[in-house]
Amino acid sequence: MKKLALLTLILTPLIYLVGCGKTTQGYVSCTNAPVTDDSAALLDFARSNNITPTKDTSGLYYQVITQGTGATPISTSLVTVSYTGEYLNGTVFTTDSNRQYQLNNLIAGWQYGLPKIQSGGRIKLLIPSALAYGCTGSASIAPNTPVFFDVTLVSVQ
DSSP, X not given: OHHHHHXXXXXXXXXXXXXXXXXXXXXXXXXXXXXXXXXXXXXXXHHHTTOOOEEOTTSOEEEEEEOOSSOOOOTTOEXXXXXXXXXXXXXXEEEEEEEEEEGGGSOHHHHHHGGGSOTTOEEXXXXXGGGTTTTTOBTTBOTTOOEEEEEEEEEEO
């Protein structure tokens, strides 16, 4: 028991340091904005774009456009999707069609949203930054940026 406590004391700071981002000033922690911080902006976007969102317990807002009739994805499903991603100012940052992904390798907003539809379905996802690219961002997406995706679930394997 003492060895486990000692190991925990040694590993905890190490894990913290590895998980931190590095700047020229040294290590800094990466903190996601609370999901609720993005709610007003997401609801404004929904209102401006005639989206009638439902709020998931995770903080994800979504609107099912077409339910679909095929399989419902689970976390380990291989999903084929066609989608467009936008910033809340309406600027498209990505679009792709018939792209395959394993659901549990995607951002949390997609992991919560896609199981709400079936193969052949379409869903609009209004994703708080913490469920999108978080405090690190991704490529051209700045840290703590909420995003919108219009996704068609082409197939589920």
